[in-house]
Amino acid sequence: AQSVTQLGSHVSVSEGALVLLRCNYSSSVPPYLFWYVQYPNQGLQLLLKYTSAATLVKGINGFEAEFKKSETSFHLTKPSAHMSDAAEYFCAVSVSGAGKSTFGDGTTLTVKP
């Protein structure tokens, strides 16, 4: 069975600083990996996904993530944080045939002015 661990339930950065949200996965077969974002009082929406094409995946709102098989990681980054990036971020993993994704516990990002 696959699983995902998000390191750090809360991350705080200053506006303009680098955003780094960590995600490590466990899977015995090649995974599919996703990052979703949940803005306050809104539903989850997809930021980006990795499905075995390019290892560096670009998403919406300037976010990107790099699949590193050797480190079993899929960390989410953004060079410069905006106040509007404040939200909860979820990493998810799936494998072919699973039919569903397994989500991490989420990381709440706070952006300070």
Place this chain on the structure above:
Amino acid sequence: GAGVSQSPSNKVTEKGKDVELRCDPISGHTALYWYRQSLGQGLEFLIYFQGNSAPDKSGLPSDRFSAERTGGSVSTLTIQRTQQEDSAVYLCASSRGRGDYNEQFFGPGTRLTVL
């Protein structure tokens, strides 16, 4: 176009009562998922439908929980004899095909409070 809708948006009930939560997926989406999100917790998978069948019910917490999907569209999640620990936000999502590699589109959720 219309997204995933859920009703009611909020439900307050008394312990021991039954509740029904409804999900309308995006038209044409064959896969439908139910999750539970408790305060400060991640998404807990409950059940997954492909069409009207549920290949994976492994996340249903107890036999008080059941779900059905009809016409490959609307789904209802029923919780019988509700308990206070059932209080959470129940999220529904749908995807165009299998959820292995397809994006899931989420509804706004139903906030259930059991008094």
